[in-house]
Amino acid sequence: MRHAAVDLSSAHWRRSSYSNSNGGECVEVADEFPGLVPVRDSKNPHGPALLIPAAAWTTFVDSLKDQS
Template structure:
């Protein structure tokens, strides 16, 4: 499935609760994008973001909960 370009300039990013405060491996996600979950590396906020379909993100998170 292809999506139209998404403007992330006003996105409100939140850091993973599993990220540490030492600047280690941190993932941030943004809410309020129906059907999509933008994901980026918090160490490189100006870098690229992945746009994950919401259903795929839900399956990914559910899998982590089961096997984590």
């Protein structure tokens, strides 16, 4: 599925609660995009972001919760 261009310039990013406090291995997501979950590497905030369909993101997060 291909999405139209999404403007992330005003996105409010939040860091994963599982990211370490040393600034490494940090994933950030933005919540205000219906149907999509933008995901980026906090070490490269001006780099590319992945646009994940919300349903796929939910499945991914639920599978991680099942592993713990």
